[in-house]
Amino acid sequence: MAQVEIKGVEKVYPNGFKAIHGVDIDIAEGEFVVLVGPSGCGKSTLLRMVAGLERVTAGTIRIGERVVNDLEPAQRDIAMVFQNYALYPHMSVFNNMAYGLKIRGMSKAEIADRVQKAAEILELSSEQLTRRPNQLSGGQRQRVAMGRAIVREPSVFLFDEPLSNLDAKLRVQMRVEIKKLQERLGITSIYVTHDQVEAMTLGHRLMVLNEGNVEQLGTPIELYEKPASQFVAGFIGSPSMNFMDARIGAGGDTVELPGGVSLPLDGAGGREPGRAVVLGIRPEHLEATTGSDVASLRVDLVELLGADTLIHGHFGDDKADMTVRLQGTSTLRPGDLYPCAVDPAHLHLFDPDSGRRI
Amino acid sequence: MVENRPLLTLFSHLVLILGVLVVAFPIWITFVASSHDAVRMTQVPLPLLPGSHFFDNLWQALTEGVGNVKEVSVGTMLLNSLAMALMISIGKIAISLLSAYAIVYFRFPFRMGFFWMIFITLMLPVEVRILPTFKVVADLGMLNNYWGLSIPLIASATATFMFRQVFLTIPDELLEAARIDGAGPLRFFADILVPMSRTNIAALFVIMFIYGWNQYLWPLLITQDKDMYTIVMSIKQMTEASEESPEWHMIMMTTLLAMIPPVVVVVTMQKLFVKGLTETEK
Numbered sequence: 001m002a003q004v005e006i007k008g009v010e011k012v013y014p015n016g017f018k019a020i021h022g023v024d025i026d027i028a029e030g031e032f033v034v035l036v037g038p039s040g041c042g043k044s045t046l047l048r049m050v051a052g053l054e055r056v057t058a059g060t061i062r063i064g065e066r067v068v069n070d071l072e073p074a075q076r077d078i079a080m081v082f083q084n085y086a087l088y089p090h091m092s093v094f095n096n097m098a099y100g101l102k103i104r105g106m107s108k109a110e111i112a113d114r115v116q117k118a119a120e121i122l123e124l125s126s127e128q129l130t131r132r133p134n135q136l137s138g139g140q141r142q143r144v145a146m147g148r149a150i151v152r153e154p155s156v157f158l159f160d161e162p163l164s165n166l167d168a169k170l171r172v173q174m175r176v177e178i179k180k181l182q183e184r185l186g187i188t189s190i191y192v193t194h195d196q197v198e199a200m201t202l203g204h205r206l207m208v209l210n211e212g213n214v215e216q217l218g219t220p221i222e223l224y225e226k227p228a229s230q231f232v233a234g235f236i237g238s239p240s241m242n243f244m245d246a247r248i249g250a251g252g253d254t255v256e257l258p259g260g261v262s263l264p265l266d267g268a269g270g271r272e273p274g275r276a277v278v279l280g281i282r283p284e285h286l287e288a289t290t291g292s293d294v295a296s297l298r299v300d301l302v303e304l305l306g307a308d309t310l311i312h313g314h315f316g317d318d319k320a321d322m323t324v325r326l327q328g329t330s331t332l333r334p335g336d337l338y339p340c341a342v343d344p345a346h347l348h349l350f351d352p353d354s355g356r357r358i
Numbered sequence: 359m360v361e362n363r364p365l366l367t368l369f370s371h372l373v374l375i376l377g378v379l380v381v382a383f384p385i386w387i388t389f390v391a392s393s394h395d396a397v398r399m400t401q402v403p404l405p406l407l408p409g410s411h412f413f414d415n416l417w418q419a420l421t422e423g424v425g426n427v428k429e430v431s432v433g434t435m436l437l438n439s440l441a442m443a444l445m446i447s448i449g450k451i452a453i454s455l456l457s458a459y460a461i462v463y464f465r466f467p468f469r470m471g472f473f474w475m476i477f478i479t480l481m482l483p484v485e486v487r488i489l490p491t492f493k494v495v496a497d498l499g500m501l502n503n504y505w506g507l508s509i510p511l512i513a514s515a516t517a518t519f520m521f522r523q524v525f526l527t528i529p530d531e532l533l534e535a536a537r538i539d540g541a542g543p544l545r546f547f548a549d550i551l552v553p554m555s556r557t558n559i560a561a562l563f564v565i566m567f568i569y570g571w572n573q574y575l576w577p578l579l580i581t582q583d584k585d586m587y588t589i590v591m592s593i594k595q596m597t598e599a600s601e602e603s604p605e606w607h608m609i610m611m612t613t614l615l616a617m618i619p620p621v622v623v624v625v626t627m628q629k630l631f632v633k634g635l636t637e638t639e640k
């Protein structure tokens with residue numbers, strides 16, 4: 001176990017492409033940090049720099065007390081789980097897990113002991129230990145990959161989208177297991193995913209990356225409640241947040257939608273009247289109301305999901321498509337009006353140019 | 359094919375049987391001829407059924423030699439051929455594994471230059487460069503020994519390309535996993551790459567063994583010392599008896615013996631061989 005400190009890290013690939021524009025984060029001992037972002041944003045690049053598979057162009061990476069910039073992966077005391085598992089196809093499951101330990105020159109008895117323990121934790125039977133990886137199911141291979149990481153007893157676990165090759169159900173199950181395992185072993189972990197549900201449920205803290213820049217770093221709840229930018233707001237939460245162009249009202253305490261709808265804002269400060277903004281509202285925050293000064297949504301489409309209902313519609317003349325999430329099943333039909341209100345605390349305003357939160 | 363038409367089945371069987379006969383009949387004749395004595399082989403019609411001298415002939419061939427290559431026994435020739443074929447196939451595999459490893463996994467200066475140099479050797483088989491190669495081998499004092507027989511045939515680009523192709527199909531993540539496990543370049547090569555290319559190595563071994571075994575022109579050129587004669591080139595010499603008529607029964611025995619090692623290699627490595635040529639998934 002160790003803390004990880006990433007300071008001003010940048011990455012320029014040999015072809016001149018700048019994949020990481022400077023990342024800073026201190027990861028505490030035993031913390032679970034998730035790197036999340038859309039495809040190509042540099043998550044894997046950052047993780048691979050921590051692993052030592054990719055050279056660091058600028059900045060320092062510290063694991064425990066050591067600066068590891070120039071150390072080989074094997075000397076960094078890390079273990080990594082790959083997206084495609086990267087199991088050695090010609091070795092038995094046992095040997096897959098034992099290989100790294102053998103290279104370290106560990107005694108046979110201790111290797112057997114460690115592999116046995118890991119197999120127990122991961123519920124791999126001793127018969128399965130003798131099989132080749134291609135004789136295992138996807139989920140079992142995933143466990144073996146985890147096992148290979150566990151037996152090393154590293155200071156840091158690195159995961160690069162370890163669940164993306166599993167089917168939806170197994171993914172949920174393994175997600176829970178990874179979470180439990182990390183809590184039980186208390187090993188500092190960095191986890192890469194583009195799945196925001198995985199990110200929200202697994203991480204103590206999330207780092208949202210966008211084109212090599214850190215958009216926001218915070219706990220899942222912070223990201224959900226106070227997204228620092230329109231990008232984060234759109235990325236975190238499912239279905240994603242509704243955005244519309246709007247304007248601050250004359251009094252500075254309301255926000256005016258193009259359809260003539262006006263919503264009250266809470267608090268004050270920095271909101272010059274007439275300023276153009278992007279308004280963000282999460283689907284689950286457009287609540288049904290019977291009040292008087294309400295906005296009415298014209299329903300275009302209703303999706304019944306069982307536990308929830310998704311309603312797609314628009315306000316008045318405004319063309320922007322809005323999504324609403326209602327609990328349970330709803331009786332609304334396309335063409336109906338859905339009167340709704342939003343708690344002012346759940347309105348998010350963003351600058352139309354920079355995308356930053358106002 | 360899932361078609362089930364009796365006539366078609368019959369027809370395809372006929373074709374196959376015909377094919378087998380075409381291949382098997384000369385071999386049968388060889389066997390029959392090798393089991394008669396010299397006198398019977400000079401009378402017409404030639405026998406179609408085996409005679410009773412098979413083991414006498416076998417013993418004589420293995421210990422004494424045949425016709426105008428009397429000085430060296432077929433047993434010695436077999437050993438020479440075996441040594442040459444093994445040295446060629448093992449040497450080729452070792453060298454091409456290493457060079458493919460270098461080309462695929464290392465970034466060294468002039469990497470592509472070396473790659474193309476290896477590529478160009480494809481256009482220069484031994485037959486094309488036979489005189490200069492002979493000169494080099496002679497200058498190096500490798501005439502009349504196993505080194506001279508095998509080394510010039512070891513260098514080849516085909517095997518290097520085959521292994522390059524194999525290595526390119528091995529996912530990078532495996533190399534990365536090995537690096538994290540602490541495997542250095544040599545360990546990665548020995549523990550991961552070579553075992554993973556196992557079937558391809560077997561396939562190449564079979565092909566190269568037969569290639570080496572069947573060499574004719576090169577051994578003919580490089581061996582003046584009869585102790586170094588290989589079996590395939592000697593068969594030709596045996597038929598060139600100047601005074602007496604060729605000893606056909608012994609020549610056929612030699613031919614039979616020359617066929618056995620390649621057959622043994624193919625049969626024992628058949629499974630791996632087929633896998634190595636067809637398997638694509640890693």
Ligand SMILES: Nc1ncnc2c1ncn2[C@@H]1O[C@H](COP(=O)(O)OP(=O)(O)OP(=O)(O)O)[C@@H](O)[C@H]1O
Nearest residue numbers: 013015017019038039040041042043044045046194
């Ligand atoms: N070896 C390389 N040379 C040049 N550019 C690269 C290299 N590897 C990755 N990139 C670029 O760097 C950027 C970040 O890549 P990275 O693999 O880190 O993305 P990612 O966030 O992991 O995406 P994904 O979710 O699809 O795995 C991409 O634009 C990619 O094209």
Ligand SMILES: [Mg+2]
Nearest residue numbers: 043044045160
């Ligand atoms: Mg990635």
